[in-house]
Amino acid sequence: MSGALAPSEGIAGPRPGARVLAASARHPGLVAGLAVLLLLTVAALAAPLLAPHDPYAQDLANRIVPPAWMDGAKTAHPLGTDHLGRDYLSRLLYGARVSLGIGLAVALLSGLIGTALGVTAGYFGGRIDMIISFVVTTRLALPIVLVALAAVALVGASLQTLVAVMALLLWDRYAVVMRAATQQMRSRAFVTAARAVGCSTPRIIVAEILPNLANQLIVVATLEMAQAILLEAALSFLGLGVQAPIPSWGLMIAEGKEHILFEPWLIFMPGALLVLLVLAINTLGDGLRDVAAPSTRA
Amino acid sequence: MTAAPLLELRDVRCDFSVERGFLRARRTLRAVDGVSLALRPGETLGIVGESGCGKSTVANLMLGLIRPSAGAVLLSGTPIDRMDRRAVAQRVQPVFQDPYASLNPRKTVRAIVGLPLSVHGAAADPGDAARRVSAMLDMVGLPRHLADSYPGELSGGQRQRVAIARALVLRPNIVVCDEPTSALDVSVQAQILNLLLDLRRELGLAMVFISHNLAVVEHVAQRVAVMYLGRVVEEATAAALFRAARHPYTQALLLSVLTPEPGRGIPDARLGAGFPDPLAPPPGCSFHPRCPLAEARCAATAPALAGRGEGEGTVACHVAGALNSAMP
Structure with a gap:
């Protein structure tokens, strides 16, 4: 909590964007999270420039080279190599692309599903709300990892299936938050005014209500992205997510698990990066929530 | 008209x-x-x-x-x-x-x-x-x-x-x-x-x-x-x-008008009982529980809108209606 926000500064600040921006700059968690996320994003985008080696190039003569701060390190491989002699730094950099890419894609797709369902339920209410709420409750009753494992095993693992399966499983929080926020908005007089002017229902939803949900949508999207990255790592670790030889942090942890006793860095480095990335996104999301949509703090 | x-x-x-x-x-x-x-x-x-x-x-x-x-x-x-x-x-x-x-x-x-x-x-x-x-x-x-x-x-x-x-x-x-x-x-x-x-x-x-x-x-x-x-x-x-308000409710409302004059306090509207539950409106004239002029028939039958007597307009009140007809 920044504590700088008076309760009266709800949704109608002076200029909607400017107020959020000014408050964001003063929020330490938000700034730190954003900085780390930006750093990792730049690293991921610039992977081809930064990586010293081809992440797929095997070099069986140089298997399990330790990282630079340990005995037996080689300058050609600053973070060592894996069990196939592939450069670990390069694989970690390319792995960031996979994590961020999948996280973003899932956050966007599940956002589309969840927002559509939540806004529909919240705006129309009644029977439609009952049906959609039942679907949400049913979805919440499904164990995500088990269903994802079953679905991926059934359809066959590929990046597309992985993204699709996760998007179909992670939309519930969007739906719940958007439903409540829409209910709040639809009873406001500006929605009635738009109806009295003769606006069509789709236009009211898209042009009048949705812009007022943007704050909360961004907050949920951030938190969902962290969730998606963790799920991708978990599925990849279990062998049903990203498939070898594509570098994914979860897969790298899985590949390193035989070496956990004597070469723990193989697990430690992707694991630490995963924690850092998810922590950064969650801190950013929490900060955004404090600043942009304090009412949704749960 | x-x-x-x-x-x-x-x-x-x-x-x-x-x-x-x-x-x-x-x-x-x-x-x-x-x-x-x-x-x-x-x-x-x-x-x-x-x-x-x-x-x-x-x-x-x-x-x-x-x-x-x-x-x-x-x-x-x-x-x-x-x-x-x-x-x-x-x-x-x-x-x-x-x-x-x-x-x-x-x-x-x-x-x-x-x-x-x-x-x-x-x-x-x-x-x-x-x-x-x-x-x-x-x-x-x-x-x-x-x-x-x-x-x-x-x-x-x-x-x-x-x-x-x-x-x-x-x-x-x-x-x-x-x-x-x-x-x-x-x-x-x-x-x-x-x-x-x-x-x-x-x-x-x-x-x-x-x-x-x-x-x-x-x-x-x-x-x-x-x-x-x-x-x-x-x-x-x-x-x-x-x-000249005819209905006792209108009269009470007129009495309750706040004036910006200091020292006059909040006027007593003589509306003792609170606003009734709209889910269970009182029988008869819905105003009778709060009405100073209520009679037995007010609790039994709802009054219809009738001429106000003076000039145009209508009023729905048994008592005010009687007052009107009593006046020449």
């Missing part, structure tokens, strides 16, 4: 189904019960009553935002629910109570006032739309440089001016004002009221002015309807009503 009514409510009833909790039966709330009202061209009709008496439901009925459960809402003789939404919008527009809620916080003043034009495709081109928005801002007394502001940057009075500009930009002939000044500072109320009166004269508007503030209604309206628990209990010209 010379000119045909622009807007007419004919024995309108409006029920809402109210959920009272999990596994408890839904109940019907009769928000409006047998209301007949007429608004003639150029006329201002005041509707007064306490919170919960159905004033705002009447406003929503007049705007075609809700359908009557029985009876008809007629716009120049045509039932409003058989008309195209946008055709209704071109003729009747609302001004709401709270200008903090009635303007979309994410839109600029220009977009808010221009919305009706774009919904109706009323502007020939973007330049025409911009001109009409600017002209409208001039008309409601807003400086043009505020066109790119967001509602959050405006004062309450300025926001209500924006709401009025939005209501008038399509040039409707009826404006339904639902408590248009009660959310504003006292110092601003008069400005907004005078603006509405000026616009009414300039544009020849017919107005429905809903308020709990009798002083304001007396100032604005030519005819006044007093509502209690979903029914019209008295209706008359403003002059006749404020000179």
Whole structure:
């Protein structure tokens, strides 16, 4: 909590964007999270420039080279190599692309599903709300990892299936938050005014209500992205997510698990990066929530 | 009764189904019960009553935002629910109570006032739309440089001016004002009221002015309807009503008008018991539990609207009716 926000500064600040921006700059968690996320994003985008080696190039003569701060390190491989002699730094950099890419894609797709369902339920209410709420409750009753494992095993693992399966499983929080926020908005007089002017229902939803949900949508999207990255790592670790030889942090942890006793860095480095990335996104999301949509703090 | 009514409510009833909790039966709330009202061209009709008496439901009925459960809402003789939404919008527009809620916080003043034009495709081109928005801002007394502001940057009075500009930009002939000044500072109320009166004269508007503030209604309206628990209990010209209220409820309301004079305290309206539960209205005359003049028959049968005696108008009261017939 920044504590700088008076309760009266709800949704109608002076200029909607400017107020959020000014408050964001003063929020330490938000700034730190954003900085780390930006750093990792730049690293991921610039992977081809930064990586010293081809992440797929095997070099069986140089298997399990330790990282630079340990005995037996080689300058050609600053973070060592894996069990196939592939450069670990390069694989970690390319792995960031996979994590961020999948996280973003899932956050966007599940956002589309969840927002559509939540806004529909919240705006129309009644029977439609009952049906959609039942679907949400049913979805919440499904164990995500088990269903994802079953679905991926059934359809066959590929990046597309992985993204699709996760998007179909992670939309519930969007739906719940958007439903409540829409209910709040639809009873406001500006929605009635738009109806009295003769606006069509789709236009009211898209042009009048949705812009007022943007704050909360961004907050949920951030938190969902962290969730998606963790799920991708978990599925990849279990062998049903990203498939070898594509570098994914979860897969790298899985590949390193035989070496956990004597070469723990193989697990430690992707694991630490995963924690850092998810922590950064969650801190950013929490900060955004404090600043942009304090009412949704749960 | 010379000119045909622009807007007419004919024995309108409006029920809402109210959920009272999990596994408890839904109940019907009769928000409006047998209301007949007429608004003639150029006329201002005041509707007064306490919170919960159905004033705002009447406003929503007049705007075609809700359908009557029985009876008809007629716009120049045509039932409003058989008309195209946008055709209704071109003729009747609302001004709401709270200008903090009635303007979309994410839109600029220009977009808010221009919305009706774009919904109706009323502007020939973007330049025409911009001109009409600017002209409208001039008309409601807003400086043009505020066109790119967001509602959050405006004062309450300025926001209500924006709401009025939005209501008038399509040039409707009826404006339904639902408590248009009660959310504003006292110092601003008069400005907004005078603006509405000026616009009414300039544009020849017919107005429905809903308020709990009798002083304001007396100032604005030519005819006044007093509502209690979903029914019209008295209706008359403003002059006749404020000179000699017939219904005991109207009399109590008049007594309760607050004056800005210091030291007078809050007047006693003699309305002892609280407002009844609208889900379980009292039998007979719904006002009888609070009425100082109540008799046995008031609890048994509901009084119908009858002539007021003096001048035009109607009143629904057994006792006041008897008083009338006793008078020559």
